[in-house]
Amino acid sequence: MPALLEGKTALILGIANKWSLAYAIAGAFRREGARLVLTYQGARQKETVEELGRELDAALVRPCDVSLDEELERLAAELQGAGMRLDAVVHSIAFAQREDLTRPFAETSRQGFLLAQDISVYSLVAVARMAAPLMTEGGSITTLSYLGANRVIPNYNVMGVAKAALEAAVRYLASDLGPRGIRVNAISAGPVKTASARAVKDFSTILDFVAQRAPLRRNTDPAEVGDTAVFLASDLGRGVTANVIYVDAGFQAMGL
């Protein structure tokens, strides 16, 4: 099979370390011949992501805090200045305060709610607005979601509401950008032991529960998320937009 992303440039936001879903996606994109532009948040992530960028032979590794419009504008200006067209964007970013993932959802503060919406949802809108002018040949924008958007998952709380908004944002962005040949989709991944997940208490119990009940009787492998992201970014995905694709070993289908 020929490389699926040969000649394409992909911007990937949200690698924190080698367990990040964004890192699995970057690896799959690189395997398929894409040129990679990676971003990280803040000085704490710099060393790690620059090292992973070297491993992946990334063309560019840059800081980008998606809560700041200026940082997104600076990144867009730099890519523009380097004459870089973008063909794919992967948004793999979310945040919520720890207390909002432990206390009852009804206790969520206004500030905690808005913070989760800002970082986990509005950032997709801001990234799409920044990237769209660089996608002069059309392109694909993919974000990461979770089943907590549609069902009550204990403790997912404010993130569930944020993921519901994120999936709605995918549909509205797909409608806006479709006429320019830009597709917008989400991958709803099954739970994976990432750094974010480590912040969740009893996460191993959740993983075991899912593995016992999912049709495939196992958890989601990050590489499966990477391969689905390749499909969406490639010409194979040309007819798919405004969609949420489950890469979760089938768990979402189960009632009991």
Ligand code: 1JT
């Ligand atoms: C965040 C965190 C976003 C954890 C996340 C997330 N998206 C998925 N997970 C993992 C997860 C978390 C819970 C869960 C299942 C999966 C933590 C930091 C903020 C952003 O419950 C079954 C709670």
